[in-house]
Amino acid sequence: MISVQNLSYVTAGKRILDDLSLDIAPGQVTALIGPNGAGKSTLLALMARLLRPDNGRITLDGLDVHRTATADIAKRLAILRQEQAPLGRLTVRDLVAFGRFPHHRGRPTAEDHLKIDTALDQLALSDLAGRFVDTLSGGQKQRVLIAMVLCQNTDVVLLDEPLNNLDPAQVRVVMDAVDHMARDLGKTVIVVLHDLNHAARHATRVIALKHGRLFAEGPAGSVLAETPLSQLYETAFDVLTHNARPMVVAR
Amino acid sequence: MPVRRLIVLAILTVLACVLFLTWGARGDMGFVLQFRGGKLLSLLTVAAAIALSTMLFQTVTGNRILTPSIMGFDALFLLIQTALVWTLGGSRFAGLDPMWKFAAESLVMMAAALALFGTLLGRGRTDLNRMILTGVVLGIGLRSLTALLQRLIDPNEFAVVQSASFARFNRLEQDGLLAALCIVGLCALAVWRMRETLDVVELGRERSIGLGVDHDRIVIKILLIVAALVSVSTALAGPAVFVGLLVVSLTRAILPSHRHAILLPCATLIAALLLVLGQTLFERVLSMQSTLSVAIEFLGGLVFLFLIMRSRRS
Numbered sequence: 001m002i003s004v005q006n007l008s009y010v011t012a013g014k015r016i017l018d019d020l021s022l023d024i025a026p027g028q029v030t031a032l033i034g035p036n037g038a039g040k041s042t043l044l045a046l047m048a049r050l051l052r053p054d055n056g057r058i059t060l061d062g063l064d065v066h067r068t069a070t071a072d073i074a075k076r077l078a079i080l081r082q083e084q085a086p087l088g089r090l091t092v093r094d095l096v097a098f099g100r101f102p103h104h105r106g107r108p109t110a111e112d113h114l115k116i117d118t119a120l121d122q123l124a125l126s127d128l129a130g131r132f133v134d135t136l137s138g139g140q141k142q143r144v145l146i147a148m149v150l151c152q153n154t155d156v157v158l159l160d161e162p163l164n165n166l167d168p169a170q171v172r173v174v175m176d177a178v179d180h181m182a183r184d185l186g187k188t189v190i191v192v193l194h195d196l197n198h199a200a201r202h203a204t205r206v207i208a209l210k211h212g213r214l215f216a217e218g219p220a221g222s223v224l225a226e227t228p229l230s231q232l233y234e235t236a237f238d239v240l241t242h243n244a245r246p247m248v249v250a251r
Numbered sequence: 252m253p254v255r256r257l258i259v260l261a262i263l264t265v266l267a268c269v270l271f272l273t274w275g276a277r278g279d280m281g282f283v284l285q286f287r288g289g290k291l292l293s294l295l296t297v298a299a300a301i302a303l304s305t306m307l308f309q310t311v312t313g314n315r316i317l318t319p320s321i322m323g324f325d326a327l328f329l330l331i332q333t334a335l336v337w338t339l340g341g342s343r344f345a346g347l348d349p350m351w352k353f354a355a356e357s358l359v360m361m362a363a364a365l366a367l368f369g370t371l372l373g374r375g376r377t378d379l380n381r382m383i384l385t386g387v388v389l390g391i392g393l394r395s396l397t398a399l400l401q402r403l404i405d406p407n408e409f410a411v412v413q414s415a416s417f418a419r420f421n422r423l424e425q426d427g428l429l430a431a432l433c434i435v436g437l438c439a440l441a442v443w444r445m446r447e448t449l450d451v452v453e454l455g456r457e458r459s460i461g462l463g464v465d466h467d468r469i470v471i472k473i474l475l476i477v478a479a480l481v482s483v484s485t486a487l488a489g490p491a492v493f494v495g496l497l498v499v500s501l502t503r504a505i506l507p508s509h510r511h512a513i514l515l516p517c518a519t520l521i522a523a524l525l526l527v528l529g530q531t532l533f534e535r536v537l538s539m540q541s542t543l544s545v546a547i548e549f550l551g552g553l554v555f556l557f558l559i560m561r562s563r564r565s
Contacts, residue, residue, distance in 0.1 A: 070464070074461065
């Protein structure tokens with residue numbers, strides 16, 4: 001379980017997170033929503049020890065993520081970020097295979113290769129396995145990165161806006177993988193989403209941040225309602241019901 | 252496939268070494284072999300130092316154009332040497348035990364490189380333009396400082412410094428060869444032991460932390476190794492700005508692999524082949540009418556321009 005305690009983060013004189021405390025329910029998909037600049041991506045980066053907090057701490061199963069050896073955390077927690085660092089001449093399989101690195105530290109076993117094949121299969125990438133990553137479309141590349149995270153086979157998976165610039169068919173493949181991780185594999189998935197309907201469709205719980213503070217938290221149905229959403233984004237919403245799930249429409 | 256190319260390269264390198272040792276040898280073979288053997292050993296040491304330092308530097312900066320020399324590493328080494336002559340005086344400098352002198356210079360170099368480039372590489376790696384600019388400015392600054400010190404010392408001592416300030420594969424220093432060999436050997440061993448981790452480091456800072464690599468510590472470690480290797484190559488052969496770039500670009504063209512277990516030996520072999528074959532050619536065929544360093548620097552400069560042009564287009 002992930003627990004955030006009194007977390008503060010300041011950069012360039014701006015307070016991004018302000019004394020934030022929250023717990024993440026294990027074994028479920030939790031969506032992180034909020035207006036731009038609310039601190040969602042920063043929170044994810046802090047959880048994944050990519051940044052150091054100015055105050056407070058984050059624990060994962062009781063381990064402080066910033067004080068535990070990074071190699072140990074990598075076996076328990078995986079993150080997918082919107083990172084611009086280019087990926088050189090790597091094939092799809094090579095890149096996905098890196099997901100196993102925390103477990104074998106450079107010497108893959110037969111079991112690792114099996115896990116790589118399974119992950120490729122899960123994301124419908126088997127046909128692309130030999131292609132170079134820099135020849136793929138944005139959606140295909142995103143699927144490769146999800147497969148890499150799946151391969152890492154950690155209890156906790158953090159996804160930062162995994163649906164950016166994807167067409168509806170690609171969104172479906174990615175979100176199916178997310179559902180699969182939580183429902184079939186019992187992983188804790190925390191995903192930053194901008195499209196509230198994706199949150200409504202896939203998340204069990206929703207956490208809303210605003211100005212670096214916790215704004216609302218609870219089951220998807222209670223947070224994705226007209227009053228909290230209108231206050232959160234300071235714009236009016238209608239919330240309809242579609243297939244027994246909330247559907248959010250901007251008014 | 253990559254392994255076969257590696258073996259072919261290794262065979263070619265051995266042939267080049269034999270050619271270098273035996274071509275046109277007259278008289279007492281024992282003397283010739285001893286004379287040329289020392290030279291060959293220095294050439295190979297320099298080749299390994301240049302190839303490894305450039306490859307590591309590119310891995311850690313995530314960039315295919317930068318090399319330690321372009322960023323001013325060898326200018327830093329020359330400054331340290333000049334400062335040594337300036338403080339100790341030429342004769343005492345020349346009288347230093349080469350082994351200790353070398354070790355001390357390398358240590359100072361490593362500390363200075365860490366102080367100068369450590370922060371730059373940690374935070375600035377995403378901003379290529381800033382890195383190149385800082386490197387160029389730093390290089391100019393270090394060279395000007397060296398020039399200033401050289402003006403301050405007396406002409407005899409200047410001669411001592413000057414002989415260290417140009418790339419010269421014809422008369423490599425052989426005084427500190429043993430120390431150089433030890434340093435390159437230790438560095439190569441350390442690098443080989445983290446070859447798989449280097450593959451991960453190349454993915455970028457955030458991805459490598461996500462995969463459980465202590466990125467900031469590895470960067471410092473690599474920086475120290477690069478500094479030690481550059482001090483070896485600069486001490487033995489003088490500053491050579493574009494050799495490393497030429498070697499690494501050739502490596503990536505011949506062996507398109509992301510695995511350092513393949514790339515590092517390949518780059519070392521190509522560097523050795525280039526230097527040994529080139530030196531044989533210039534000594535025996537062109538009978539020292541021209542200098543190898545000029546030819547290699549010219550080629551390397553062209554590669555540099557080509558890479559810059561290509562990256563501008565994409």
